Amino acid sequence: MRKYILKRILRSIISVFIVVSIVIAMIFTLIPRTKVLDLDTSYRKMTGDNKTAYRFTTFEKLGYLDFVRISDICAESENPSACSVNKSAEQQAMLEKYENDGYTVEYFRNGTPYAYHDYTVFELALNFWKNLVKFDSVNFVEKTYGVTDLEKKYYIGKDENNFPAIMCSGCEYKYQVYFGHGFPFVHQNMVKLYFGISFPTKSGMHTLDVINEEQGSQKAILQTFPTGVELESPLNQMTAKYKPNVDHLDQTRFTDNYADCKSYYESPSMVETSYIFGIISLVIAYAIGLPAGMGMARNKDGIWDKLGVAIINFLIALPSLALIFFVRQIGSMVFQLPDKFPLLGFGNIKSYIAPILILSLLSLPGLMTWTRRYMIDQSNSDYVKFAKAKGLSQREIFTKHILKNAVIPIVNGIPASIILCISGALITESAFAIPGMGKMLPDAINKMNNNMVITLTFIFAALSIFSVLLGDLLMTLVDPRIQLAEKKRGSE
Amino acid sequence: MSEKVIKTTDDLDPSMFEFQRADDSASEHIAAPKYSYWGSVFRRFFSNKIAILMLIVAVTVVLFAFIQPMISGYDHMKTPNINNKSMHYIRPFKSFKYIFGTDDKGNSLFDALWSGARNSLFIAIAATFITESIGIIVGMFWGFSKKMDVVMIEIYNVLSNIPTMLIAMILVYALGAGFGQLIFALSVTSWISTAYFIRVQVMIIRDREYNLASQCLGTPTYKIILNNILPYLISIIITSVSRDVPAFISYEVALSFMGVGLGQQHASLGRMVQNYAPYMTSAPYLFWIPVITTAVISVSLYIVGQALADASDPRTHMI
Numbered sequence: 054m055r056k057y058i059l060k061r062i063l064r065s066i067i068s069v070f071i072v073v074s075i076v077i078a079m080i081f082t083l084i085p086r087t088k089v090l091d092l093d094t095s096y097r098k099m100t101g102d103n104k105t106a107y108r109f110t111t112f113e114k115l116g117y118l119d120f121v122r123i124s125d126i127c128a129e130s131e132n133p134s135a136c137s138v139n140k141s142a143e144q145q146a147m148l149e150k151y152e153n154d155g156y157t158v159e160y161f162r163n164g165t166p167y168a169y170h171d172y173t174v175f176e177l178a179l180n181f182w183k184n185l186v187k188f189d190s191v192n193f194v195e196k197t198y199g200v201t202d203l204e205k206k207y208y209i210g211k212d213e214n215n216f217p218a219i220m221c222s223g224c225e226y227k228y229q230v231y232f233g234h235g236f237p238f239v240h241q242n243m244v245k246l247y248f249g250i251s252f253p254t255k256s257g258m259h260t261l262d263v264i265n266e267e268q269g270s271q272k273a274i275l276q277t278f279p280t281g282v283e284l285e286s287p288l289n290q291m292t293a294k295y296k297p298n299v300d301h302l303d304q305t306r307f308t309d310n311y312a313d314c315k316s317y318y319e320s321p322s323m324v325e326t327s328y329i330f331g332i333i334s335l336v337i338a339y340a341i342g343l344p345a346g347m348g349m350a351r352n353k354d355g356i357w358d359k360l361g362v363a364i365i366n367f368l369i370a371l372p373s374l375a376l377i378f379f380v381r382q383i384g385s386m387v388f389q390l391p392d393k394f395p396l397l398g399f400g401n402i403k404s405y406i407a408p409i410l411i412l413s414l415l416s417l418p419g420l421m422t423w424t425r426r427y428m429i430d431q432s433n434s435d436y437v438k439f440a441k442a443k444g445l446s447q448r449e450i451f452t453k454h455i456l457k458n459a460v461i462p463i464v465n466g467i468p469a470s471i472i473l474c475i476s477g478a479l480i481t482e483s484a485f486a487i488p489g490m491g492k493m494l495p496d497a498i499n500k501m502n503n504n505m506v507i508t509l510t511f512i513f514a515a516l517s518i519f520s521v522l523l524g525d526l527l528m529t530l531v532d533p534r535i536q537l538a539e540k541k542r543g544s545e
Numbered sequence: 546m547s548e549k550v551i552k553t554t555d556d557l558d559p560s561m562f563e564f565q566r567a568d569d570s571a572s573e574h575i576a577a578p579k580y581s582y583w584g585s586v587f588r589r590f591f592s593n594k595i596a597i598l599m600l601i602v603a604v605t606v607v608l609f610a611f612i613q614p615m616i617s618g619y620d621h622m623k624t625p626n627i628n629n630k631s632m633h634y635i636r637p638f639k640s641f642k643y644i645f646g647t648d649d650k651g652n653s654l655f656d657a658l659w660s661g662a663r664n665s666l667f668i669a670i671a672a673t674f675i676t677e678s679i680g681i682i683v684g685m686f687w688g689f690s691k692k693m694d695v696v697m698i699e700i701y702n703v704l705s706n707i708p709t710m711l712i713a714m715i716l717v718y719a720l721g722a723g724f725g726q727l728i729f730a731l732s733v734t735s736w737i738s739t740a741y742f743i744r745v746q747v748m749i750i751r752d753r754e755y756n757l758a759s760q761c762l763g764t765p766t767y768k769i770i771l772n773n774i775l776p777y778l779i780s781i782i783i784t785s786v787s788r789d790v791p792a793f794i795s796y797e798v799a800l801s802f803m804g805v806g807l808g809q810q811h812a813s814l815g816r817m818v819q820n821y822a823p824y825m826t827s828a829p830y831l832f833w834i835p836v837i838t839t840a841v842i843s844v845s846l847y848i849v850g851q852a853l854a855d856a857s858d859p860r861t862h863m864i
Contacts, residue, residue: 068702068703068706071703072703072707076719079715079720080718080719083720083721366848367844369788369791369847370791370843370844370846370847371840371844372794372798372799372840373799374795374799374802374815374818374836375798375837375839375840375843378832378836379836382825392825479710479714479799480799480802480803483802483803494714498718498804499804506715506718510711513708513711514707517707518706
């Protein structure tokens, strides 16, 4: 069994790897890169050499190419001052060397040369996977900033709620593992995923931070800083990062160089927003769908069963967009609910009702049909006939025997539905302008935010693939007869 | 009660009878009522009143979508009335010429609607056709060949776990907006779930006695598939088609609504919903007519498909 799980995990990783590599290859090669800059307002205003330099630095930031200025070229030369003179023999030799390495040399209008190298598809994918995982180590500060007098050690400290936290001196982050506010409640800074930089929306931010960080305006919280100062400040001390140069303001609050903090904001992050909506709607869908499906199966061909099937068919056939707008319109006309989420925002319960109702309605028909189907299939099986022959009451057969067996395939789907809540409902979030993950993908596509698209693809693909694995494992827990390992093949 | 009572056989008039030749082969025939598969399918289908109603709706809508744009010659990119303010926002049912009114550019909503419906339907039907034909062909062989199963199951595991919407969005984004691209994006991965579905059915039927017998007698695989197995799957295939068409319409509408479906140069139901969404309060008919049309098309096609699938299942043909 353990071997099987390991194998499945390995396979899942390979699946994610293949899918994301294909997406990277497609996005970087098929989409004209100049389109990325079309939406950039500052680029449009520039002229001449500035524009060229800006273009290349942007492409380099986004991972399209490797851009080298003359100063960097000459830094490698034996005689940097001679090299920096345009058209000198020294410079020509260096440029030739770069050309031989696969770089293209071009000249600015003022005659200064520069070189760039377009990454091939393989290099692009390789760069992505190479930079993906970043580990924080005790040697980080020494390696990056050359600071040698800082003590290098891990130790147990206390976090903001006085829970124990693993802390570090010498690492990039002061708090390595801690309990903290906000989803998912246990946080870590030891391993970071790096997906590249968001551009042109939220320009310069890491894509993962964009979806993970809280939104809205800053929220000041009364807190005590390491120096003992008590202040109303939005800084989140748990995210303290090493800062090579601390200014006066930092010194009044922090005793060491770990002073680069992120801030608290009013509203939850994109991931959290999607999760709130997803989980509540899921609970509602299961709470209605399971009993309804069971009831229908129990009174098969009765009036309620027929009505239920008709409703299910209608919901399946109705395009989701039409359903979303119908419910939204009814909500805003009859119950005065807002038709856009930001109208009342996170604080008001009214903003949640319509989207949650829609999300539940969208997952309800599938859940009801499958529950009904499994129950009916089970009730035709031999053990049910036997139970009937032995004189068990209809109720006993249903609750004690059929239900237990029918629930197994339903359990298989639960992890997937819970985990995929994070990915958010693409259309619902777009229609209500909910600032969640689901809305982020079409937004990123329309804004040509390539790195963001890749990040979201990675997250969605990984979540869906691993949730299927989790569902299978959960199924074996519920029903010990099911064995996932190879043995099953022999009995087939 | 006849007046004349016949007492013996001698009283019978020989002219009442005629001679018949004894037919030995007739005794060999098994007496059974005449059965025609498609006859039964249609009898069964037309006994369902809701199905007939929905069929009329679906046929009307589809015919309108494919014929009306030819007559009106509507071009999404031409806006002849854009500078004539009096032609903008004519409410529906005010004039016969603009029965559904006009939009923000002075174009007839009626013409735009059918031209959009045609494109959306075309995409849905083309994607369904590709998905189903590849899916059925691959699924048939997949169910039969154990070697193929090993490879295909791996491909299925990778592709089926990723949401179709995600794949379609990424593909349209990478390939650019357009008819071909959208159809490709919708069908490039969805065929594998159809193939998987067919595979399971084929595996169930494959080892039944009559197929084993057929194999023993030396029937080639393709003939077994074509003559023994395919007829069995008709109802399953129709069910799958009836689910695919509305699903693809829904996908097209959703993708275009989010701005990643067809480009601006093509009219489509999704595009219309997206373009007219800002007029939801000021000119609600602009928004609601396309949405309702989408719903009517999907629901009618789905119900017709389901009824046809039920009718084409031979088990329902009991007399």
